[in-house]
Structure formats: structure tokens, C-alpha cells
Amino acid sequence: MGRLFGTDGVRGVANADLTAELALGLSVAAAHVLAEAGTFEGHRPTAVVGRDPRASGEFLEAAVVAGLASAGVDVRRVGVLPTPAVAYLTGALGADLGVMLSASHNAMPDNGVKFFARGGHKLADELEHRIEAVYEQHRTGEPWARPTGAGVGRVTDYDAGFDRYIAHLIGVLPNRLDGIKVVLDEAHGAASRVSPEAFARAGAEIVTIGADPDGLNINDGCGSTHLEMLQAAVVEHGADLGIAHDGDADRCLAVDAEGREVDGDQILAVLALAMREAGQLRKNTVVGTVMSNLGFKLAMEREGIELVQTAVGDRYVLESMKAEGYALGGEQSGHVIVLDHATTGDGTLTGLMLAARVAATGRTLADLAGVMSRLPQILVNVPDVDKSRVTTSAELATAVADAERELGATGRVLLRPSGTEPLVRVMVEAADIEQAKAVAGRLADVVKSALG
Structure with a gap:
């Protein structure tokens, strides 16, 4: 087995x-x-x-x-x-x-x-x-x-679990959401009742989409994996922001008033500054993964906040947080863990806290998320190769070193073997997307020749 x-x-x-x-x-x-x-x-x-x-x-x-x-x-x-x-x-x-x-x-x-x-x-x-x-x-x-x-x-x-959980969410919010208009995309999933109720009780004006589960339509063209409906609805209704969950609502992605995506890294950046301001960001540290955008790392450095990076997966983020006593961590995909209030990623809590920051500051989500600039990130999967030799191939090591010299301080290379398939993931970040594509393409070719 x-x-x-x-x-x-x-x-x-x-x-x-x-x-x-x-x-x-x-x-x-x-x-x-x-x-x-x-x-x-x-x-x-x-x-x-x-x-x-x-x-x-x-x-x-x-x-x-x-x-x-x-x-x-x-x-x-x-x-x-x-x-x-x-x-x-x-x-x-x-x-x-x-x-x-x-x-x-x-x-x-x-x-x-x-x-x-x-x-x-x-x-x-x-x-x-x-x-x-x-x-x-x-x-x-x-x-x-x-x-x-x-x-x-x-x-x-x-x-009573429904009301008890919502009371918990409302109880940990730093301020109410009065005056904020939010579009919620529930992915026809587990938060279809919970999230609208929580935002409404917190004082937000809400518009809800993707909240009619029939047992078959979960994640179908909606939610955090399909933001198009939410982006259109935010613009149509003149909302301050949009919140998207996945099927079990342990994730949260957001959309600003202009319909632009705000990903997990940007949400972490906004919450890190808010928690530091409130004296809640223990050890002045936030936890991300090796896939966190380089723009997030540069922003945290600029703001004087330490970034600890783990292997990909919210369980590894959580392990680091628990072991070292950190308060905030998450992934680009929208798994955000606020350990003082949750033992796992909580999409509804994350969305509430993000909206609370907008309400408290009077600033737009776009302005708040502008604390970091997402660098273009290109991901290429190279199948049918010997992924076990990623760290031992001299040819590949040379190619990576050359790429890193070319990219300099505003670029990054990550080669990661898949955990379940015979493939290697090549990730390249650069200030210029064309440069990122070119470097990723060259590295993918080397991976094929060196490990194929």
C-alpha cells in the first residue's frame, strides 16, 4: 500500500x-x-x-x-x-x-x-x-x-458550533468594519453561511457571490482559484475590497477596489505591519515559504521585519511558528496563520483582519498592499527527469550560479523537486518579466539535459 x-x-x-x-x-x-x-x-x-x-x-x-x-x-x-x-x-x-x-x-x-x-x-x-x-x-x-x-x-x-465560531471570530477583531463594503466569494463551499454572517455582524456592508452550494458546484469557476467573478463584482458594486475563500475556507485571497488581485504575500505584509503596530508581532518576525515572492522579502527587510522561510506547505509554516513562538505566517496561496487566534490557516479570520485594517486606517487596500511590489515570478515544470540529482548535478549548479549572477540582488532562482511526480520545478524571479522568462527557459533546458 x-x-x-x-x-x-x-x-x-x-x-x-x-x-x-x-x-x-x-x-x-x-x-x-x-x-x-x-x-x-x-x-x-x-x-x-x-x-x-x-x-x-x-x-x-x-x-x-x-x-x-x-x-x-x-x-x-x-x-x-x-x-x-x-x-x-x-x-x-x-x-x-x-x-x-x-x-x-x-x-x-x-x-x-x-x-x-x-x-x-x-x-x-x-x-x-x-x-x-x-x-x-x-x-x-x-x-x-x-x-x-x-x-x-x-x-x-x-x-451551536456555528454561532460559537462566529463569536470567536468577532471577538478577536481589533475594530469593527462599519463603513466598509466587501464582496465575498465563498466558492460554494464550507464558509457560505459563516463568512457572510461574520462580516455582517462585524458591521460591513456585504455582497455575496458563490454562496449557493448544491453539493456539486464547490470551487467551480469561483473562489480563490478563480478570481475573475470576484474581480468583476468588486468593480460592479463599487466595493472597497473583495475576499475569496476556497472550498474549506482555510485560504483567503483578496481583490482591491480596482479589481486587482492581492495575494497571500501581500496580505501577510499588510497584517505584519498592523500586528507590529499593535505590539503583537512576536520577535518582529513573519514566517513564509521558499516560494514567497522576493518582493515580499525585500519589503520586510525595508520595514525592519525578519522573514523566516520554510519548505512549501502550511504545515511547515505552522511547525516553525510553534517551535519558535512566532505569531504570523503563511503562504502566497492565501494560507495565513495568526497563531494567537487559530491553529491553522483561517480564511474568514484573515479576510476580517484585512478588512479591519482598511477600516481602521481609512486607506485603500491598494495603498496598504503597496508596501510590497510583486516581482514577476515564472514557474516551469520539467517532467520525466531524475529529480533526486537536483542538488548533486555539477552542470546544474553551474547554470544556477550563472543565472544568479545575471539576476543580481533583485532576482532569485529556486529549483524544487516535486514531492509526488518525476519532475523538477524551476522558479525564477526578476524585476523584468522578459528576463525572468528567458532565465527560466535556459534553466529548464539545462535541467532536461543534465537530469533527463
Whole structure:
């Protein structure tokens, strides 16, 4: 069996790769592994289970709930809520684990299972490895230890989760949003009710699009992966800004009043300055990834803010933040983590905080985001090469060194092997887009010849 867990849970085509049997088995395995790890500490365990509105989430939720209850775990179903809401409620309710059913920004046929540990934190790698091993062990014949009678888990619906999560969001805002007009694109996803309600309660005038989920239309031509509808709506309605989420609302991208995209790096830059001003940017540091735009790095240097860069993936950003005590981090894709208020990326919270900064300063989003200039960034995928030799090829090292000398201080080269495919990603940034394209093309050719 290949590795099931990726960087963000178990994901695949629902009812093909991710079956009810797999979801049930993983849930039972998770309960057994956490019990063995001492998580339950002799008390009756509880779990919070939520999902996005995908049609497949209905049967997968039933499978997960059945698996947990059969393992003696009491389950609180919170229904359709964003991933960060499930993480928050796992901590707020003192649950021993949380489970979210979502494939985030993926198209509708996909779905996924993501586990949270006590406190609403993502499971450590070693626990995921153990869950896989225990699942496989029992899948191939070893029977589960099963409680009976009063030992089986009980299942209840926790409808108060919606209001409790919104109250949490409103409670951490530094100021209200009165006088601000915002267009919200909910990607027909998990935040379709939550985000409009939160912005309205915070005082914003809202226009909502992409907020009519039917189980099949999630991420379909809308949301953070398709900003065109939001850009047009912001201009049409004369809004101050637009906010776009993905299917499970752990991401946030924005659009300024002129319809221009404001990406995750720019959002981080705006929030970093706001948090420093409020004395909340611990160690005067923000965490990004190696894919953060060079313009973001240069802006933080100019503002006297330290930038720590990790491997690509919000889990690595979070690991760095937790290990070193940093307060703010995220990715260009819009995963923004404000660790004092969330244990994972929270798109609704990010959007609220961004709008709050506009309201508090009286400045436009374009003006605030102008703290950094995005340098042109070209990404070329080079397939069918030996990605394991990226760091050992002398020919490639020479080509990279030549490119870096040509680009100077206002350019950057990054060669990154794919984690799942036999390809190498060539990323080049430069002040001039034509130069970036030319350098990326030359490096891609060298990668082909040196590693092919």
C-alpha cells in the first residue's frame, strides 16, 4: 500500500480512491492510535466531525462517525463548517480529536479526511504514519478490539458550533468594519453561511457571490482559484475590497477596489505591519515559504521585519511558528496563520483582519498592499527527469550560479523537486518579466539535459 497521508490529510477521488471503507477504517485506526499514545488518558474520548458541502461528504461523514463510535468515541457532528472552525471547536470543546471532510480547493469529485489532535492541531507525522500502519494491519486480517454495550460511542449534533465560531471570530477583531463594503466569494463551499454572517455582524456592508452550494458546484469557476467573478463584482458594486475563500475556507485571497488581485504575500505584509503596530508581532518576525515572492522579502527587510522561510506547505509554516513562538505566517496561496487566534490557516479570520485594517486606517487596500511590489515570478515544470540529482548535478549548479549572477540582488532562482511526480520545478524571479522568462527557459533546458 502506498502512503495515504499527504501534506494535508488523505485525499482522492471520492468513492474511488477515498471510499467509505477507507474513511471508516482510518477513523477506527486513529482512535486506537491516539488511545495507545495516551491521548485519552483513561477518560471516555470525544471527537468533533465536520465537513464541506460536497455530496460525497454525506456518506463519508457517516463512515467516519460510524468508525469513531464503533471504537468507543463520542462524536459531536457540527455539520458544514470551514476547516478552521472544526479545528477551533476541537480545542474549544476540549475534544480529543477532530475530523474534517474536505478536499479544500480541489474540484468536486475529490474529497479528503483530515485529523486534528487535541487542541485543534494537525497530527504529527509519526502519528499519521502509525495510523496508516494500524489501518493496514487490520485491513489485512487482524481484528479490531471492539467495545460493546455502554462502551460504544454516542453521536449527537452540535448545532451551536456555528454561532460559537462566529463569536470567536468577532471577538478577536481589533475594530469593527462599519463603513466598509466587501464582496465575498465563498466558492460554494464550507464558509457560505459563516463568512457572510461574520462580516455582517462585524458591521460591513456585504455582497455575496458563490454562496449557493448544491453539493456539486464547490470551487467551480469561483473562489480563490478563480478570481475573475470576484474581480468583476468588486468593480460592479463599487466595493472597497473583495475576499475569496476556497472550498474549506482555510485560504483567503483578496481583490482591491480596482479589481486587482492581492495575494497571500501581500496580505501577510499588510497584517505584519498592523500586528507590529499593535505590539503583537512576536520577535518582529513573519514566517513564509521558499516560494514567497522576493518582493515580499525585500519589503520586510525595508520595514525592519525578519522573514523566516520554510519548505512549501502550511504545515511547515505552522511547525516553525510553534517551535519558535512566532505569531504570523503563511503562504502566497492565501494560507495565513495568526497563531494567537487559530491553529491553522483561517480564511474568514484573515479576510476580517484585512478588512479591519482598511477600516481602521481609512486607506485603500491598494495603498496598504503597496508596501510590497510583486516581482514577476515564472514557474516551469520539467517532467520525466531524475529529480533526486537536483542538488548533486555539477552542470546544474553551474547554470544556477550563472543565472544568479545575471539576476543580481533583485532576482532569485529556486529549483524544487516535486514531492509526488518525476519532475523538477524551476522558479525564477526578476524585476523584468522578459528576463525572468528567458532565465527560466535556459534553466529548464539545462535541467532536461543534465537530469533527463
